[in-house]
Amino acid sequence: MKSKLIGSAAxxxxxxxxxxxxxxxxxxxxxxxxxxxxxxxxxxxxxxxxIITWIEARGAVA
Numbered sequence: 001m002k003s004k005l006i007g008s009a010a011x012x013x014x015x016x017x018x019x020x021x022x023x024x025x026x027x028x029x030x031x032x033x034x035x036x037x038x039x040x041x042x043x044x045x046x047x048x049x050x051i052i053t054w055i056e057a058r059g060a061v062a
Contacts, residue, residue, distance in 0.1 A: 003047040003048060003049045003050070004047070004048040004049075005038065005040075005045040005046065005047060005048070006045065006046055006047075006048045006051070007043070007044070007045055008020060008023060008037075008044055008046075010048075011023060011046050011051055014048075014051055014052070014055065015051070015055065033054070034054060035047065035050040035051055035054055
């Protein structure tokens with residue numbers, strides 16, 4: 001299965017318009033289990049499916 005890679009702007013939008021600082025905090029809070037990025041040429045990308053799965057799981061918890 002091929003997964004689409006998305007940049008931080010798309011991640012912020014999917015997560016409800018959060019800031020880059022929020023992404024940084026989530027990445028550094030091990031209890032949240034936020035998906036780790038893939039680095040390509042010093043830029044961060046995430047697998048879109050992992051972000052959507054994480055969001056859906058958080059919705060079930062809240």
